[in-house]
Amino acid sequence: MEKTFIFGHKNPDTDSITSSLVMENLEKKLGNGEAKAYRLGKINKETEYVLNYFKVQAPEILENLEEKSNVILVDHNNFSESAEGIAKANILKVVDHHCIANFETSSPLFYIAEPVGCTETILYELYMMNKVEIEPKIAGLMLSAIISDTLLFKSPTCTKKDEEVAKELAKIANVDIESYGMEMLKAGTDLNEFTPEELINLDSKESEAGSAKVQVAQVNTACIEEVLKDKEKIENAINNFIKTNGRNLFVFAVTDIINSNSQIIALGDRTDIVEKAFNVTLKDNMAFLPGVVSRKKQIIPVLKENA
Amino acid sequence: MEKTFIFGHKNPDTDSITSSLVMENLEKKLGNGEAKAYRLGKINKETEYVLNYFKVQAPEILENLEEKSNVILVDHNNFSESAEGIAKANILKVVDHHCIANFETSSPLFYIAEPVGCTETILYELYMMNKVEIEPKIAGLMLSAIISDTLLFKSPTCTKKDEEVAKELAKIANVDIESYGMEMLKAGTDLNEFTPEELINLDSKESEAGSAKVQVAQVNTACIEEVLKDKEKIENAINNFIKTNGRNLFVFAVTDIINSNSQIIALGDRTDIVEKAFNVTLKDNMAFLPGVVSRKKQIIPVLKENA
Numbered sequence: 001m002e003k004t005f006i007f008g009h010k011n012p013d014t015d016s017i018t019s020s021l022v023m024e025n026l027e028k029k030l031g032n033g034e035a036k037a038y039r040l041g042k043i044n045k046e047t048e049y050v051l052n053y054f055k056v057q058a059p060e061i062l063e064n065l066e067e068k069s070n071v072i073l074v075d076h077n078n079f080s081e082s083a084e085g086i087a088k089a090n091i092l093k094v095v096d097h098h099c100i101a102n103f104e105t106s107s108p109l110f111y112i113a114e115p116v117g118c119t120e121t122i123l124y125e126l127y128m129m130n131k132v133e134i135e136p137k138i139a140g141l142m143l144s145a146i147i148s149d150t151l152l153f154k155s156p157t158c159t160k161k162d163e164e165v166a167k168e169l170a171k172i173a174n175v176d177i178e179s180y181g182m183e184m185l186k187a188g189t190d191l192n193e194f195t196p197e198e199l200i201n202l203d204s205k206e207s208e209a210g211s212a213k214v215q216v217a218q219v220n221t222a223c224i225e226e227v228l229k230d231k232e233k234i235e236n237a238i239n240n241f242i243k244t245n246g247r248n249l250f251v252f253a254v255t256d257i258i259n260s261n262s263q264i265i266a267l268g269d270r271t272d273i274v275e276k277a278f279n280v281t282l283k284d285n286m287a288f289l290p291g292v293v294s295r296k297k298q299i300i301p302v303l304k305e306n307a
Numbered sequence: 308m309e310k311t312f313i314f315g316h317k318n319p320d321t322d323s324i325t326s327s328l329v330m331e332n333l334e335k336k337l338g339n340g341e342a343k344a345y346r347l348g349k350i351n352k353e354t355e356y357v358l359n360y361f362k363v364q365a366p367e368i369l370e371n372l373e374e375k376s377n378v379i380l381v382d383h384n385n386f387s388e389s390a391e392g393i394a395k396a397n398i399l400k401v402v403d404h405h406c407i408a409n410f411e412t413s414s415p416l417f418y419i420a421e422p423v424g425c426t427e428t429i430l431y432e433l434y435m436m437n438k439v440e441i442e443p444k445i446a447g448l449m450l451s452a453i454i455s456d457t458l459l460f461k462s463p464t465c466t467k468k469d470e471e472v473a474k475e476l477a478k479i480a481n482v483d484i485e486s487y488g489m490e491m492l493k494a495g496t497d498l499n500e501f502t503p504e505e506l507i508n509l510d511s512k513e514s515e516a517g518s519a520k521v522q523v524a525q526v527n528t529a530c531i532e533e534v535l536k537d538k539e540k541i542e543n544a545i546n547n548f549i550k551t552n553g554r555n556l557f558v559f560a561v562t563d564i565i566n567s568n569s570q571i572i573a574l575g576d577r578t579d580i581v582e583k584a585f586n587v588t589l590k591d592n593m594a595f596l597p598g599v600v601s602r603k604k605q606i607i608p609v610l611k612e613n614a
Binding site for chain 1: 404405406407408409410411412413414415416417418419420421422423432436603608611
């Protein structure tokens with residue numbers, strides 16, 4: 001068996017990192033000994049907390065992907081969020097929970113996606129389908145990603161299945177979901193050491209709304225004001241990003257994970273899309289969006305519909 | 308629950324027709340009473356034989372798809388092979404065994420694809436996953452599609468899984484695979500009543516090879532000469548198709564299912580791709596391709612690689 005590269009999206013979050021590790025575990029149990037997890041960027045604070053807690057090493061960074069390399073994609077399918085050279089790779093499998101966009105293969109492949117809150121919920125089903133036992137450490141990684149993606153089941157992306165699977169995993173991992181989950185999410189909100197440039201790139205997705213090129217970045221926090229104390233510097237970083245990367249709209253969402261709201265900064269020449277989408281008037285380039293926590297369900301589709 | 312439209316690709320083959328019916332059965336058993344199978348074209352002779360044998364009614368033809376209709380796609384994902392209006396439909400699920408191309412959704416969905424020979428092999432797994440029993444009639448439909456897509460396990464697209472699933476289904480349906488399968492395949496080779504225009508459209512797929520727009524049509528037969536007795540009329544039909552639909556290459560493959568070979572007619576301004584791909588020189592626009600029976604594995608990818 002040739003080497004198989006497993007990885008999640010750029011700007012990796014806890015789901016992308018742990019899903020790569022969990023998929024490596026599953027592939028090895030299924031006999032693909034050459035499967036190995038990689039990452040496409042820096043480990044964030046939340047993921048660092050998870051890996052330390054369960055004493056698991058972070059995947060190596062993927063330096064380059066040679067032509068015809070065997071790859072397995074987790075937690076993404078969009079080539080623009082994937083590794084350089086993905087278009088010429090040999091994609092064996094995809095396990096994902098996003099819409100399908102900018103994805104194409106010349107051969108049939110194993111592709112499973114479900115409209116659930118987290119990739120790990122689907123991976124749990126694959127363990128069940130293949131009758132492979134989940135070790136406590138692996139269960140801990142999987143549980144952490146579900147907590148992360150669903151903000152402890154509070155996000156509208158969370159499904160009944162995510163919650164049921166999380167409960168099963170918590171038993172195997174032997175952790176209390178509420179207390180562990182809150183600690184983990186809080187660890188992720190420690191944004192102090194990031195520069196404004198890093199902040200707006202921590203978890204950032206490219207998208208399109210009508211003819212507009214859009215970038216939506218998101219950070220989680222326990223205190224919105226704390227993140228926005230350097231608002232002007234963040235705006236400068238966003239404007240630079242817009243210029244360098246040719247975007248019509250950049251939305252930076254600062255999400256309060258305690259109260260489930262978001263404050264957004266919107267810049268670019270198409271901020272009208274934001275005003276129409278959320279029926280707000282931007283003041284100082286900002287708007288407060290009560291109840292909005294999910295980029296995938298509550299921001300990107302709304303922008304698309306109103307472009 | 309709102310109405311859900313289930314359908315396979317245009318120019319439906321046995322897999323597309325039976326998978327729609329089987330998916331309707333599964334959805335109903337899972338509580339979606341409003342799911343209904345449709346078809347996007349005429350039933351072919353082979354499928355007619357199958358439906359008669361198992362006493363199942365053909366799905367209704369899909370007349371039009373309103374905006375935001377709920378749909379489930381089986382046996383295809385490419386919008387160009389799907390219903391008119393698919394881009395504005397609400398795609399709930401896809402069950403498929405092809406490469407992913409020209410497919411995009413704005414919301415996450417249930418998508419399962421596997422590199423197996425037939426959609427029904429994946430549907431069998433979905434019955435197992437959901438612990439739903441397969442009735443003899445349904446098993447018969449599923450088995451027929453596997454036999455059809457794999458040419459009784461002789462096609463290189465056939466996997467071990469297809470063969471294993473077919474054996475299980477044959478037990479439930481209580482049919483002998485070999486004798487039933489041969490009769491069914493032969494029924495499909497009765498091409499006498501088709502006009503040349505119909506022949507080249509019976510099972511025809513659009514594709515791209517480099518910058519060339521390509522159409523690859525295929526018919527199965529027990530006697531290649533019999534199909535090509537009106538070669539000139541077929542060539543006229545192909546040339547008309549090329550003009551009307553703007554293709555650079557049309558490959559019409561006449562596949563001998565007894566001996567597992569194909570005779571092809573290639574027309575258009577890029578027949579050089581065919582000559583390079585199969586290392587042949589076209590004579591009278593024709594070439595004989597020994598061992599070639601699968602458009603998906605042995606024709607389309609080879610054309611793409613050599614464009």
